[in-house]
Amino acid sequence: MSANQTIAPKIVVVGAGAFGTALAAVAAAKANADVTLLSRREEVAAECRLTGRNEKALPGIALPARLAFSADAAALAGADIVLFAMPSQEHRSAAQTYGAAIGADAMIVTCAKGMEQSTGRLLTELLADELPGHRIGVLSGPGFAADIAKGLPTAMVVAAPDMAVATQLAEALSGPTFRLYPSTDRIGVQLGGALKNVLAIACGIVEGAGLGDSARAALISRGLAEMSRFIAARSGEADTVRGLSGLGDLVLTATSHQSRNLRFGIALGENGRADGSGGELVEGAFAASVAARVAQDLGIEMPVTEAVAAIIDGRLDVRTALEQLMSRPITQE
Ligand SMILES: NC(=O)c1ccc[n+]([C@@H]2O[C@H](COP(=O)([O-])OP(=O)(O)OC[C@H]3O[C@@H](n4cnc5c(N)ncnc54)[C@H](O)[C@@H]3O)[C@@H](O)[C@H]2O)c1
Numbered sequence: 353m354s355a356n357q358t359i360a361p362k363i364v365v366v367g368a369g370a371f372g373t374a375l376a377a378v379a380a381a382k383a384n385a386d387v388t389l390l391s392r393r394e395e396v397a398a399e400c401r402l403t404g405r406n407e408k409a410l411p412g413i414a415l416p417a418r419l420a421f422s423a424d425a426a427a428l429a430g431a432d433i434v435l436f437a438m439p440s441q442e443h444r445s446a447a448q449t450y451g452a453a454i455g456a457d458a459m460i461v462t463c464a465k466g467m468e469q470s471t472g473r474l475l476t477e478l479l480a481d482e483l484p485g486h487r488i489g490v491l492s493g494p495g496f497a498a499d500i501a502k503g504l505p506t507a508m509v510v511a512a513p514d515m516a517v518a519t520q521l522a523e524a525l526s527g528p529t530f531r532l533y534p535s536t537d538r539i540g541v542q543l544g545g546a547l548k549n550v551l552a553i554a555c556g557i558v559e560g561a562g563l564g565d566s567a568r569a570a571l572i573s574r575g576l577a578e579m580s581r582f583i584a585a586r587s588g589e590a591d592t593v594r595g596l597s598g599l600g601d602l603v604l605t606a607t608s609h610q611s612r613n614l615r616f617g618i619a620l621g622e623n624g625r626a627d628g629s630g631g632e633l634v635e636g637a638f639a640a641s642v643a644a645r646v647a648q649d650l651g652i653e654m655p656v657t658e659a660v661a662a663i664i665d666g667r668l669d670v671r672t673a674l675e676q677l678m679s680r681p682i683t684q685e
Pocket residue numbers: 366367368369370371372391392409437438439440442443445446463464465466495496497498633635
């Protein structure tokens with residue numbers, strides 16, 4: 353897609369879950385939109401085509417008539433923008449599956465919030481490993497799929513190292529109720545999304561264990577300090593945490609019961625142990641251990657993240673974790 357292109361870009365969203373379907377729906381609501389939602393299974397594409405809904409992913413939400421559905425990787429041919437909207441841990445295998453069908457000029461945007469658990473690679477790094485030569489961005493920030501798909505006002509961030517690319521993506525993907533802010537801090541923006549999920553689990557634990565609203569406020573602000581240290585150590589911009597992809601998404605995820613990460617944390621706090629997520633995707637449960645491991649390698653302190661990782665792994669119970677956090681040496685804020 354050239355910088356002064358006037359016809360609508362061809363957009364393909366890979367991953368027909370809640371978020372992929374919501375992003376495809378807002379993009380397809382625009383005049384002249386050329387948007388395809390690419391699922392793994394033909395049954396999903398066929399049901400969406402027949403009913404105009406993706407009932408499993410977004411119950412009760414009618415999708416725009418202009419949105420196309422496919423389960424054939426050939427739909428990626430000629431795409432200007434390809435959104436990766438599958439879970440973080442599926443990114444490498446999805447890149448390997450679909451990479452050959454993606455044209456060399458396509459911009460690729462990860463919309464997931466996590467890091468690769470086995471390697472600690474950021475998702476944009478992983479995509480660059482698998483799909484070299486492409487311009488690669490990240491879309492992150494506070495926004496629940498159902499809110500976005502219902503047309504409730506939402507603001508998020510799209511980041512790429514080149515501001516011209518980030519702006520092109522923001523203009524192509526924004527709509528009347530969905531506003532994207534461009535950024536060049538690709539590292540800070542994606543780490544905000546990955547790390548806030550771990551802190552939302554911590555806030556859920558506090559809620560489930562009945563530890564009070566003051567404790568949640570303390571966790572949000574001390575958690576933000578952890579995010580900031582990690583982002584700076586990974587060569588992102590520490591200030592990015594104050595924006596939509598940091599504080600904005602942390603507050604949303606740590607306080608709304610729509611959040612799967614928060615609900616997972618509440619169950620942990622109530623039961624004192626992890627009983628699984630009931631099949632729901634809980635990105636923070638993957639991110640906790642990798643973030644704690646990378647923080648240790650980088651020599652930075654992430655006590656809340658480490659406590660969440662230890663509780664999920666069954667190495668620590670909630671009460672002991674709390675005692676340990678409260679008895680840390682007194683330091684300046
Ligand atoms: N749901 C939200 O409100 C929301 C908002 C912002 C960001 N996100 C992020 O988006 C990502 C996806 O979340 P979701 O809520 O859509 O999850 P989901 O469980 O609703 O859907 C995931 C989808 O990915 C598909 N998938 C899995 N592996 C795949 C592969 N290898 N190739 C292609 N497709 C594959 C699954 O079939 C499923 O349709 C997560 O990282 C999440 O943090 C979600």
